[in-house]
Amino acid sequence: MAKVVIESLTKVYPEKTGPGVRAVNAIDLTVEDREFMVLVGPSGCGKSTTLRMIAGLEEISAGTIAIDGRVVNQVLPKDRDIAMVFQNYALYPHMSVYDNLAFGLKMRNFPKPEIDARVREAAALLGLDQLLDRRPKALSGGQRQRVAVGRAIVRKPKVFLFDEPLSNLDAKMRVSTRTEISKLHARLGATMIYVTHDQVEAMTMGDRICVMKDGDIMQVAEPLTLYNHPENLFVAGFIGSPPMNFFSGTLRRTDRRIEFVEAREPAREAAPNGSNPLSLPLPEELARRGAGCIDQPVVLGIRPEHVHDALTTTGADPARTAEVRIEVAEPMGAETYLYLSTGVTNFVARVRPTDRFEVNQRIKVHFDLDHAHLFDPVTGRVLK
Ligand SMILES: Nc1ncnc2c1ncn2[C@@H]1O[C@H](COP(=O)(O)OP(=O)(O)OP(=O)(O)O)[C@@H](O)[C@H]1O
Ligand SMILES: [Mg+2]
Numbered sequence: 471m472a473k474v475v476i477e478s479l480t481k482v483y484p485e486k487t488g489p490g491v492r493a494v495n496a497i498d499l500t501v502e503d504r505e506f507m508v509l510v511g512p513s514g515c516g517k518s519t520t521l522r523m524i525a526g527l528e529e530i531s532a533g534t535i536a537i538d539g540r541v542v543n544q545v546l547p548k549d550r551d552i553a554m555v556f557q558n559y560a561l562y563p564h565m566s567v568y569d570n571l572a573f574g575l576k577m578r579n580f581p582k583p584e585i586d587a588r589v590r591e592a593a594a595l596l597g598l599d600q601l602l603d604r605r606p607k608a609l610s611g612g613q614r615q616r617v618a619v620g621r622a623i624v625r626k627p628k629v630f631l632f633d634e635p636l637s638n639l640d641a642k643m644r645v646s647t648r649t650e651i652s653k654l655h656a657r658l659g660a661t662m663i664y665v666t667h668d669q670v671e672a673m674t675m676g677d678r679i680c681v682m683k684d685g686d687i688m689q690v691a692e693p694l695t696l697y698n699h700p701e702n703l704f705v706a707g708f709i710g711s712p713p714m715n716f717f718s719g720t721l722r723r724t725d726r727r728i729e730f731v732e733a734r735e736p737a738r739e740a741a742p743n744g745s746n747p748l749s750l751p752l753p754e755e756l757a758r759r760g761a762g763c764i765d766q767p768v769v770l771g772i773r774p775e776h777v778h779d780a781l782t783t784t785g786a787d788p789a790r791t792a793e794v795r796i797e798v799a800e801p802m803g804a805e806t807y808l809y810l811s812t813g814v815t816n817f818v819a820r821v822r823p824t825d826r827f828e829v830n831q832r833i834k835v836h837f838d839l840d841h842a843h844l845f846d847p848v849t850g851r852v853l854k
Contacts (some may be wrong), residue, residue: 471503471538471539472503472504472537472538472628472660472661473500473501473502473537473538473539473627473661474499474500474501474524474536474537474661474663475500475534475535475536476497476498476499476501476520476524476533476534476535476536477498477533477534477536478495478496478498478502478532478534479499479520479530479532479533479534479535480492480494480495480496480497480530480531480532480533481493481494481496481516481519481520481523481528481530481531481685482515482531484715489711490719492646492685493516493519493685493754494516494519494520494523494685494790495516495684495685495686496532496533497682497685497686497687499680500692500694501629501661501663502585502661503661503679504659504660504661505661505662505678505838506652506655506662506664506666506675506676506677506678507661507662507663507664507676507677507678507679507680507681508518508663508664508666508671508672508675508676508678508679508680509521509663509664509665509666510665510666510667510668510669510672510679510680510681510682510708511657511667511681511683511688511708512667512683512708513667514684515682515683515684515685516682516684516685517633517665517666517667517682518527518634518665520635520665520682521554521631521633521663521665523535524537524552524629524631524663525547525549525550525552525554525631526542526545526546526550526552527547527554528692530543537550537552537629538628538648539629551627551628551629552627552630552631553574553622553623553625553627553629553630553631554622554630554631554632554633555618555619555621555622555630555631555632555633555635556618556633556634556635557633557634557637557638559606559614559615559617559618560618560637561614561617561618561636562604562606563605563606563607565605565606566602566603566604566605567593567598567601567602567603567604567605567606567609567617568589568593568602568603569766570617570620570621571589571592571593571598571602571607571617571620571621571624571652572585572586572589572624573621574621574625575588575589575624575625578687580846585624587600588624589609589620589624591624592620592623592624593620594655595620595623595654596616596617596619596620596650597616597618597622598613598616598617601613605654610643611629611638611640611643612646612647612815614625614640614644615635615636615638615639615647616647616650616760617730617797618635619635619651619654623654623658627660628660628661629660629662629663629778630660630661630662630663631662631663631664631665631670632651632662632663632664632665633663633665633830634665634666634667635647635651635664635848636648636666636671637666638763639670643747644671648674648675650739651664652674652675653677655675664676667710669710670711672693672709673693673696673697673709674693675799676692676693677692678690678691678692678693679691679692679693679696679709681696681704681705681708681709682710683704683708688701688702688705688708689701689702689705690693693818694743694830696709697709697710698707699852700714700769700771700843700852701851701852702845702849702850702852703716703769703771703845703850704848704854706771706831706843706845706852710773710820712774712807712820714771714772714774714843715747715771715772715773715774715777715815715817715818716769716770716771716774716815716845717730717732717748717769717770717771717772717812717815717817718732718767718768718769718815718847719731719732719733719747719748719767719768719769719770720733720765720766720767720768721752721760721763721764721765721766721768721844722764722765723764723765724751727751727757728751728752728757728761728764729749729751729752730748730749730750730752730760730768730770730844731747731748732749732812732814732815733747733767733769733814734747734814736741736756736809742853745792746794746812746813747812747813748792748793748812748837749792750770750789750790750792750837750839751789751790752839753839753840754841755840756839756844759844759853759854760844760853761800762853763820763844763846763853767847768801768844768845768846768853769770769844769845769846769847770842770843771842771843771844771845772837772838772839772841772842772843773841774807774817774818774819774820775820775822776837776838776841776842777810777817777820777835777836777837777838778821778835778836778838779808779819779821779822779825779833779834779835779836780834780835780836781833781834782821782822782825783836786836788808790836790837790838790839791834791835791836792812792834792835792837793813793832793833793834794810794812794833794834794835795810795811795813795830795831795832795833796808796809796810796827796828796829796830796831796832796833797809797810797829797830798822799827799828799829801823802823803823804819804823805821805822806820806821806822806823806825806827807819807820807821808820808821808827808833810833810835814823819835
């Protein structure tokens with residue numbers, strides 16, 4: 471059992487003057503035994519600080535961290551039964567791969583045969599068997615990264631901590647190493663906490679994802695829950711590529727239904743030339759969620775895959791279509807991204823790669839509002 475329970479965890483870095491930098495703001499997070507938890511968020515949101523506090527490398531300002539039911543605030547890093555893999559692998563350049571893998575165990579006075587068995591087991595697991603005599607400088611970036619992971623594995627820790635371990639690798643290598651780490655997690659059945667700012671890594675690797683911003687947790691959930699049911703504008707905009715489209719506007723009640731009406735450019739009374747603000751009747755469920763916000767500003771969020779070319783959509787409801795202008799068409803191969811404009815808002819649609827599109831062409835798009843979200847623009851919270 472290696473469950474990690476974090477309660478009201480806070481980190482304030484002292485400054486010479488002023489109240490200090492509040493890097494982590496009273497967060498609560500439980501990482502279950504054998505879970506792969508990803509901490510994700512933009513640069514400076516407090517991911518590394520959180521991980522380093524779990525590892526014991528950073529002093530805790532307030533709150534507690536418990537591993538396996540034992541509060542470890544006062545426990546030395548070496549006694550926490552945790553292994554951490556960093557972005558810069560920090561291998562010993564003058565030692566062979568074998569000695570790099572063995573080093574931590576030697577320092578802990580493990581018997582030689584035990585060290586040898588563990589090193590060979592980890593090397594086999596990571597495909598390093600043929601490289602044990604090499605020095606780090608004679609390895610590729612991906613191989614070095616595997617040695618760094620191997621050094622953690624030989625320790626057989628209760629919890630693995632990873633801080634952006636793949637960011638020094640090229641794009642292809644990142645994808646293959648990411649798969650290797652996922653497989654490793656499945657084989658070792660260990661608890662892992664993995665920090666990244668890459669939302670694709672987070673989505674593909676995590677059992678659950680913890681999205682952070684400015685030292686706060688914005689949402690903790692399984693990947694598809696985050697994607698399909700974001701709790702707030704930040705998560706909605708952070709997870710997904712291209713990101714969710716947002717339209718600012720107001721909800722209006724007409725005779726029988728509730729409509730979302732896109733706000734015109736604030737600076738102008740009338741619509742600017744060629745602008746065609748959206749006016750979209752909401753389906754029943756979305757209307758229910760928005761019913762408390764009639765005549766109030768809201769943000770309508772809809773993912774690029776739920777905006778379709780109306781011409782090629784069967785059963786497109788004409789009331790939920792709008793004519794918009796193509797600004798850029800990006801063929802990706804399997805699909806095409808259309809960068810569109812209502813004249814007020816720029817947004818993206820993912821459409822079929824076989825259709826041809828011209829810049830400045832006007833097309834009708836259909837908004838599949840059954841997959842849309844409404845947010846309160848002040849609090850950022852999703853309307854439920
Ligand atoms: N030693 C320090 N002294 C003062 N402030 C610090 C220190 N280390 C980090 N910070 C600040 O704490 C905040 C969180 O930093 P942290 O390194 O945890 O971010 P991060 O989420 O890991 O970012 P990145 O993705 O860039 O690695 C930042 O505002 C950072 O400037
Ligand atoms: Mg960091």
